[in-house]
Amino acid sequence: MKPSIGRIVHYTLSEQDAEAINKRRSDFHKYLKSEGYGDIGYIAHYGNEARAGDVYPAMIVRVWDDDMVNLSVQLDGTDTYWATSRREGEGLHNHWVWPPRV
Template sequence: MKPTIGRIVHYTLSQQDADAINKRRADAHNLNAAGVTLASQALGPQIHVGNHAFEGDVYPAMVVRIFHPETTTANLQVFLDGNDTYWATSRTLGDGPSHWAWPERV
């Protein structure tokens, strides 16, 4: 089966993905510690909050772009366990970190 725009797949985080997500969330935590609150950011940039991400974590992701109809390479918006998403670019169908897979039918 080939991916199409709008389909939900499962994405497995790599260590690099997890590091990027956790850095954004740590930056938000540091802003909060400095007195910048979520309320004060109502009209400004998003403050990223959520649970710590780890390599191997699997999250739902929406396919937002396909490069060629014959390929399984796609850009994904990964829905994280928090108030933010992660943009995973040029990811391919496969097993393990940095890959997406079709959800298992249950």
């Protein structure tokens, strides 16, 4: 199949992806506890810990070629992750695949 904008795929997190997601969530918790925090419209980065190898649904937001795309990854929490220039690849971290038919 050929990727196109708006299609849903499965994305597997790499170690670097998981570290970046968990850092944003940790930073949010630190800021939340600070005296300067107020209800000012921040998007909370809050959710279950992300780990390398975790698979999440992702929407294709830009197509570069037949197997390289940018993705908006729906995480297990209140936030998303922008995965840029990712290639299709079965069984690999940092890659996306078409979801299986069930």
